[in-house]
Amino acid sequence: MQNLFSCTLGQHVTHVAAVDSIDEIVRMHSDIERSVLWVCDTNTRRFLPDDLHAVVLPSGEVSKNWTSIERIVTVAKERGLARDSKFLAVGGGVVCDMTAFAASIYMRGCAVSLVPTTLLAMVDASLGGKTAIDLLGAKNLVGTFYPAKEVFVCAQALGTLGDAEFRNGLGEVLKHAVLSPDDSLATFLSENRMPILQRDATVLEQMIMASLAVKRHYIERDPTERHGIRDALNLGHTFAHALESVGNLSTWSHGEAVAWGVVRALQAGVAEGITDKAFARRYSRLFGEYGFEIDWKVSDIPAFLAALESDKKKRGSMVRFVLMAGQGQHILRSLDAQLVTELVS
Numbered sequence: 137m138q139n140l141f142s143c144t145l146g147q148h149v150t151h152v153a154a155v156d157s158i159d160e161i162v163r164m165h166s167d168i169e170r171s172v173l174w175v176c177d178t179n180t181r182r183f184l185p186d187d188l189h190a191v192v193l194p195s196g197e198v199s200k201n202w203t204s205i206e207r208i209v210t211v212a213k214e215r216g217l218a219r220d221s222k223f224l225a226v227g228g229g230v231v232c233d234m235t236a237f238a239a240s241i242y243m244r245g246c247a248v249s250l251v252p253t254t255l256l257a258m259v260d261a262s263l264g265g266k267t268a269i270d271l272l273g274a275k276n277l278v279g280t281f282y283p284a285k286e287v288f289v290c291a292q293a294l295g296t297l298g299d300a301e302f303r304n305g306l307g308e309v310l311k312h313a314v315l316s317p318d319d320s321l322a323t324f325l326s327e328n329r330m331p332i333l334q335r336d337a338t339v340l341e342q343m344i345m346a347s348l349a350v351k352r353h354y355i356e357r358d359p360t361e362r363h364g365i366r367d368a369l370n371l372g373h374t375f376a377h378a379l380e381s382v383g384n385l386s387t388w389s390h391g392e393a394v395a396w397g398v399v400r401a402l403q404a405g406v407a408e409g410i411t412d413k414a415f416a417r418r419y420s421r422l423f424g425e426y427g428f429e430i431d432w433k434v435s436d437i438p439a440f441l442a443a444l445e446s447d448k449k450k451r452g453s454m455v456r457f458v459l460m461a462g463q464g465q466h467i468l469r470s471l472d473a474q475l476v477t478e479l480v481s
Contacts, residue, residue, distance in 0.1 A: 137153050137154070137155050137160060137164075137288075138153060138154045138155075139151065139152075139153050140152045140153055140154055140289070140345065141352070143263060143283075143352050143355070143356060144356055145264070145265050145281075145283045145355060145356065145359035146359045146360070148265065148282075148283040148359075149283075149285075150263060150265075150283045150284050150285065150286065150287055151285070151286050151287070152263065152286075152287045152289065152348070153286065153287070153288055153289070154288075154289050154290070154291070154341070155288050155289070155290050156290070156292065157290060157292060158183045158184070158226060158251060158253075158288075158290055158293065159185075161224075161251055161288050161290075162184065162185060162188065165222075165224065168222075169188075170215075171217065171218070171220070171221040171222065172221065172222050172223075172224050173191065173208070173211065173212050173215065173217055173221065173222070173223045173224065174188060174189070174190035174191070174224050174226065175190065175191045175193065175208055175223060175224065175225045175226070175227070175231060175234070175235040175238075176190050176191070176192055176193070176225070176226045176227050176231060177192060177193045177194065177195040177196075177199065177227050177228075177230070177231050178192060178193075178194060178195045179195045179227070179228075180195075180226050180227040180228070180231065180253050183226055183253065183293070184226060189215075190226075191207060191208050191211050193207070193227075193230075193231060193234065195230075196230065197230060197270065199230055199231075199234065200230050200233060200234065200268075200269050200270045201269055201270060201271070202269060202271070204234045204238075204269075205234060205237060205238050205241075205269065208223070208234065208235065208238040208242075209238055209241070209242055212238075212242055217242075217246070218243065218246070219242075219243040219244070219245070219246050220246065220247075221246050221247070222246065222247040222248065222249060222285075223235050223236075223238060223239040223242070223246060223247070223248045223249075224248070224249045224250075224251070225248070225249070225250050225251060226251040226253060227251075227252075227253055227254075227257070228252065228253060228254035228256065228257045228261070228301075229252075229254065229256055229257045229260065229261035229390070231257075232250045232252055232257050232261045232262055232284075233261060233266075233267050233268060233269070233279075234267075234269070235248060235250070236248045236250065236265075236267040236282050236284060237267035237268065237269060237279060237280060237282070239282065240267055240280040240282035241280070245282070247285045248282070248284050248285060249284055249285055249286040249287070249288070250262045250284045250286070250287050250288070251287075251288045251290065252287070252289065253290070253293045253296075254293075254294075254297060254301055254304070254305055255294055255297065255301075255302055255304070255305025255306065255309070255340075255344075256301075256304050256305035256307075256308055256390060256391050257305075258289055258294075258305065258344055258348075259305060259308050259309055259312065259344055259347040259348060259351070260305075260308045260351070262284065262287045262289075263284075263287055263348055263351055263352070263355070264283070264351060264355045264369075265281045265282050265283030265284070265355075265359065266279065266281060267279045267280050267281075267282050268280075273381065273446075274381065274443075274446040275377045275380055275381060276377070277446075281359065281360045283359075289344060291337055291340050291341050291344065292337065294335060294340060295335060295337075300389065301389070302335070303389075303391065303392070303426065303427060303428070304389040304390060304391035304392060305391055306332075306391060306395075306426055307389075307390070307391025307392060307393075307394045307395040307398075307423075307428065308347070308390075308391055308394060309321075309325070309343060309347045310325065310395060310398070310419075310422060310423055310426060310428075311369075311371055311372055311394055311395075311398050312346075312347045312350040312351060313325055313350075313419070313422070314371060314398060314402075314419050314460060314463075315350055315354070315368055315369065315371060315464055315466070316350045316353075316463070316464055317350075317353065317463070317464040318463065318464070319463055320346070321346050321347065321350060322418070322419070322422060324342070324343065324346060325343070325422065325426075326422065326425075328343070329425060329426065333426075351369065354366050354368055354369055355369070364468060367456075367458060367466070367468055368458060368466040370458050371397075371398055371401055371458040371460070371466065372394045372395070372396075372397030372398030372399075372400070372401050372458070373394060373397060373458075374397065374401075374444065374455060374456070374457050374458070375393075375396065375397030375400040375401060375457070375479075375480070376388075376390070376393035376394045376396065376397035377393070377397075377443070378440050378441075378443035378444045379393045379396060379397065379434065379440070379443075379480075380393050381439075381443035381446070382434065382436055382439045382440050382443055392428060392429065395423050395426075395428035395430060396428065396429065396430055396432055398419070398423065399419075399420050399423055399430040400479050400480060401457060401458060401459055401460070402415075402416035402419060402420060402460060403416065403420075403479055404457060404459055404471055404475065404476075404479055405459040405460050405461075405467075407475060407479070408459065408469065408471075408475075410459050410460070410461050410467055410469070411459060411460050411461065411462075412462065415460070415462065415463070416460075433480070433481055434480040434481055435481075437477055437480070437481055440480060441473060441476065441477070444476070454470045455470060455471075456468045456469065456470055457469055457470070457471050
């Protein structure tokens with residue numbers, strides 16, 4: 137195990153470490169197995185030993201609900217886990233979200249450690265402390281801020297991902313490139329596109345660390361989104377969550393929707409006179425080079441606009457969008473419904 141960095145979020149500290157295999161993490165917890173609740177899904181169960189007791193959730197967004205939370209908490213209670221026990225998630229963003237949310241409310245909070253197995257979870261869901269479930273047709277409607285005690289990054293796990301799921305994570309990495317204080321991540325992504333798509337382990341580790349560094353830059357200064365700094369990480373997400381909602385949370389992957397949403401936000405910035413056209417073109421081209429469907433048109437505009445109204449980032453009655461004034465310079469702005477319609481249809 138190699139300790140990489142620690143991320144301080146208010147009173148919480150998350151230690152991020154790189155491991156060679158998930159077996160290494162299992163061995164680390166063998167002496168305290170009775171006080172650890174392992175949570176995975178039907179896809180990631182194979183990473184754990186057959187004789188290791190674990191809560192196994194159905195894979196995918198369909199598990200992001202109260203039923204999964206009740207199941208995790210029920211097993212924890214049946215096994216007699218206490219407040220000083222640990223929940224340990226092995227899986228993608230859904231498993232990490234569900235496990236952290238359950239840990240945040242079990243006995244008013246017990247420790248949680250995360251082992252993200254997808255690129256999306258490694259660069260997004262694992263670091264930052266956001267937990268949530270989907271409810272009443274709205275994505276991430278109910279949740280908490282509850283940072284993990286530890287995040288274990290195992291780059292070798294990415295070799296098991298299908299191309300679509302790998303690209304899903306690249307959507308968030310590219311978003312971080314737009315938000316980076318400088319264009320070093322964007323340049324890295326442009327110059328290393330083929331090694332990244334071919335999943336060169338060394339290049340992927342460099343990319344993951346650079347992406348996490350961008351996220352850390354925002355979340356440490358604004359752990360619970362009280363100062364408008366962390367809001368930057370929602371770039372593209374207002375558009376994206378509405379797109380996911382009209383697709384019944386199953387048509388689009390999160391990363392694909394974010395990629396589409398970031399391009400819409402760049403176009404909105406240009407239309408509002410905030411974003412330089414050359415800046416918007418550069419990053420729109422970069423998303424396209426990585427194979428994202430950035431020109432998709434929404435057919436059901438009323439449903440899309442209704443989904444926007446359910447966005448949890450509203451302030452009062454206003455839906456706020458993250459727009460870019462330049463490299464790493466974000467602005468929160470409400471947009472006219474007519475402009476939104478023109479951008480997405």
